[in-house]
Amino acid sequence: MSETPSVGRAWLMAARPQTLPAGAAPVVVGWAVAVVEGVVAIGPAIAALVGALLIQIGTNFANDYFDARHGVDDPDREGFTRVTAGGLIEPRQVATAMAITYALAVVVGLYLVFVGGVPIVLVGLSGIAAGILYTGGPYPYGYYGLGDVFVFLYFGVFAVVGTYYVQAAAIAGAQFPIAPPPGSISTLAIVASLPMAALATAILVVNNVRDRADDRAAGKITLAVRLGDDWARVEYVALVAVAYLVPLGLAIAGALDAVDGVTLAVALPLVTLPGAALLVRTVRRESGERLNDALERTGQLTVVHAITFAVGLALPVVV
Template sequence: MSNEPAAADVTRTEAWLMAARPQTLPAGAAPVVVGAGLAVGAGVFAPLPALFALVGALLLQVGTNFANDYYDAVKGADTEDREGFTRVTAGGIIDAERVKRAMWLTYALAVLVGVYLVYVGGLPIVVVGLSGVAAGVLYTGGPYPYGYRGLGDLFVFIYFGVVAVAGTYYVQAAAAGSAFPLWIPPDTVPLAAIVASLPAAGLSTAILVVNNIRDRETDAATGKRTLAVMLGYRGARAEFLLMVGTAYVVPVVFALTGYSLATLLPLLTLPLAVSLSRTVLSRTEGAALNPALETTGKLLFAHSVLFALGLALPALL
């Protein structure tokens, strides 16, 4: 059972930090770091598009955190039996309507940041940006929240992995061409950008898997059919191993296909991944999986920084 603090015990700043969940920001930044590292290695690095991509990604992360806090509470998915971190709406710490307004304001700021990226990347960024906002809201909101129907993992894999890495690379590569392209210019989304996105996609999804393993029983009781609820503990743990394993196969693939051996730097995080996997494969309670959740986020960030460095290093030497 979660130990929700009373509303009177929390300051306004502390409450909004709980809602925004700043501990998730390294996970939001990690794919952008990989996309920037790949761009440096390919000779197309552009600092301003990379910076705007980072700010946009972080705003989308926070907006999605607000959305999940609000919609899980109003739909009854957050109960007193939940073992996760404090949710401010369900805990009565911040009024639901204020959290909802904060969600839309954060998404509006993300769209504002996206104006420059649209100027650089054109119509493809319009499609990606608006679909990303819609996906963040409809994850737990709307009449048919897909996060309650086993599709949340796919959303995270695509938007917080593939789209974030490849999109970051794209806006930098496109910056060298004409403004507002109507379609994806040649060589701005190479196969390497898609493959390089898979570790971040896998580890981002692994964060959600740990969360859903922890909440499997309470989610099932409230009708929230996550993939962990559908697959059971064994299936969810197999998914976790697949996602984490992908993160260590891809650097080897890069090293074997003409890239520098520096792309193997993420393998330095393998001991942490093994230790984390042991916990996820054997525990279900929040006391063990809440720290594991934070560790998975740290693993994602460390792996991404090392992978970005490995991709960039040959161009820097």
């Protein structure tokens, strides 16, 4: 019989600190794009990082709380222990922690709103609402196969582009702009966001493939449940492929002078390809609890990919 964790350990389990590096990864890439474009602003970049981590933690609390309320989690689930369903922390306390964490994200966001204006208000508030409604509310869209879209957009595209945007807006000197200032939206930032969006979604796919049988029995119809086991694994392979095709495409475009400021160094993430290939093999073949390791390793791959991608983007500019 496993030992009951301490209160502090239980809160760490609820916050899921192992997810935070993956939450920070797109901010790193957004900063690197700002280096390439010459619009680095340290204050907004740090605020974007803190805000992203707070939203990640708040969403973790929300998922733990609402999944338990909907009866999706139970002590026999194959994934990592959930504190609400496991009776480790009172549901009301988890809900309070969720509210406090999102409130702190709003406080940090006030500075970003001053810099980025209405676009940041829309993205920030919709991100918090999306985090709550993912498993909460009358229509938890994560239970209807839409969670992959949420993760792709908010933990990938919006995170990278938003990090770039607040820096570019700060350099432009605008205060609470109604619309994005000229030059604050970068095509390179949008393209560079795709690998991070793909890998963030791949983390969710592993989780949902592992839990597919339990989720289906509990009425949680994730995209993995809708696609079926084989096609859900194909989705994982496709997402990982995107993560490597984009840097390769940028490297070729940079070599042809089709993208300013980008060199062959942007293909640096390809050094992680052997590890990614092993992960793909694992996800294609393994099931159940044996995918827990693949889940953690996909998160680690996301971080290493982001670092090498950021270095490949920024190093030729700063050296």
